Amino acid sequence: MKPRITRRDHGLQSMITDCPNKYLNTYFCGQNVGIMSRNKLQKFAEVRSFPNVYENFHPMIPELRGENAEIVEMKGKWAEKHFGNQHPITLELACGRGEYTLQLARKYPERNFIGVDIKGSRIHQGATIAIEEGLTNVAFLRMKIEKINNFIAQDEISEIWITFPDPFLRESKSNRRLTSPRFLDSYKNLLVENGIIQLKTDSPELYAYTHEVLTEYPGVRLLYDNDDIYAQALDFPDLEFKTYYEKKHLLDGRTIKYVRFSLDRI
Ligand SMILES: C[S@@+](CC[C@H](N)C(=O)[O-])C[C@H]1O[C@@H](n2cnc3c(N)ncnc32)[C@H](O)[C@@H]1O
Numbered sequence: 001m002k003p004r005i006t007r008r009d010h011g012l013q014s015m016i017t018d019c020p021n022k023y024l025n026t027y028f029c030g031q032n033v034g035i036m037s038r039n040k041l042q043k044f045a046e047v048r049s050f051p052n053v054y055e056n057f058h059p060m061i062p063e064l065r066g067e068n069a070e071i072v073e074m075k076g077k078w079a080e081k082h083f084g085n086q087h088p089i090t091l092e093l094a095c096g097r098g099e100y101t102l103q104l105a106r107k108y109p110e111r112n113f114i115g116v117d118i119k120g121s122r123i124h125q126g127a128t129i130a131i132e133e134g135l136t137n138v139a140f141l142r143m144k145i146e147k148i149n150n151f152i153a154q155d156e157i158s159e160i161w162i163t164f165p166d167p168f169l170r171e172s173k174s175n176r177r178l179t180s181p182r183f184l185d186s187y188k189n190l191l192v193e194n195g196i197i198q199l200k201t202d203s204p205e206l207y208a209y210t211h212e213v214l215t216e217y218p219g220v221r222l223l224y225d226n227d228d229i230y231a232q233a234l235d236f237p238d239l240e241f242k243t244y245y246e247k248k249h250l251l252d253g254r255t256i257k258y259v260r261f262s263l264d265r266i
Contacts, residue, residue: 043124047142053127054151055120056143062150064143076153082139083112088158091116091190093145093178094165096244098126098138103241104161105130105138116141116148145178149186157190160197164245167206179210184217188263196223199259200239202249207257219264228255236260 047053051067054074066072072081079086088111092101095115105113115138117123123140130138141151165178175182179199187197201207207227214220229239230250239258246256 040121043121047120047124047127050127050131052130052138053123053140053142055141056147056151059144059147062147064151075151076156078114078139078152078156079112083137085112087112087137088192089114089156090159090161091148091152091157092161092163093148094162095126095140096122096163098123098130098140099243100161100163100241101138101140102126102129102133102135104238105135106133107238109137112137112139114139114141116143116145118142118144145183146186149189152190154189155192158192158195160187160191160195162197162199162201163243164201164249165199165206167201167203167209169205174209177206177209179206179213181213181217184213184263188219188265191263193265194262196260196262199257200246201257202246202254204257207259210259214259214261217263219266221262221264222259223262224258224260227257229258230256 048055048065048069049067053066054072055065055069056063057065064072064074066074074081078089083089090101090104090111090113092098092104092113092115095101095117096119098115098117101113101115104111115123115126117140120142123142126138127140129135130140143151162178166176168174168176174180177183184197191197199206199210201210214222224235226235229235234240242250249256
């Protein structure tokens with residue numbers, strides 16, 4: 001029997017238990033998720049009950065859902081409503097399983113961290129670890145980064161890490177690269193004055209592209225640049241943290257590049 005799926009079935013639990021098939025072709029919460037494994041659907045349902053995960057179900061609807069899919073208003077209120085303190089907030093964009101977010105959060109309990117990614121099953125892993133370890137300075141945001149200004153206010157962020165983002169090698173997709181001018185416009189708005197942006201990548205193409213953009217973009221202050229960070233002792237200890245993708249790239253013999261810059265509002 002086919003499961004009855006409503007467009008706004010936030011629980012999903014009944015659907016998962018009732019459905020006899022391993023794979024489900026479904027449409028929920030405004031997103032066509034196509035063919036999805038039972039395991040992934042289970043994670044989607046679970047993540048919805050997590051107190052440290054917020055989701056934007058549809059990029060065209062500027063609405064954020066928190067624990068148990070309750071609509072929440074977080075823009076400008078992350079410190080007060082989620083973290084309960086005024087500590088500076090670091091964003092990790094394209095966080096995947098959130099390794100950087102978790103490692104930084106363990107090292108800096110006096111700072112707050114938000115990992116952002118579109119993939120719910122990856123966020124599920126990071127958020128589970130944060131809950132298990134009692135890392136109250138960590139939150140995750142599942143959404144398209146293109147829409148980040150809908151949910152984070154001007155000057156709300158002190159630092160951004162972009163960790164091994166997809167390089168989108170085809171020229172026609174260059175505006176999806178997370179260091180393209182339209183993303184820099186958006187970061188400039190989120191960041192406090194002198195807030196820093198840090199890119200770690202294995203991709204020579206993305207690294208070269210980022211250089212081109214930073215040369216042209218107004219108000220860039222390049223603070224540090226290294227095309228092979230492990231060739232000598234690390235200049236910043238936080239660079240030692242490794243994500244899932246970084247470990248894979250290192251096994252493949254790829255070199256890791258790092259750029260650190262800030263954007264003046266001019
Ligand atoms: C290559 S993975 C890197 C993940 C993690 N940082 C790591 O190093 O293991 C790139 C991640 O970026 C996410 N991503 C790419 N474009 C995105 C976008 N526009 N909005 C949100 N997430 C995005 C993907 O879902 C994926 O998890």
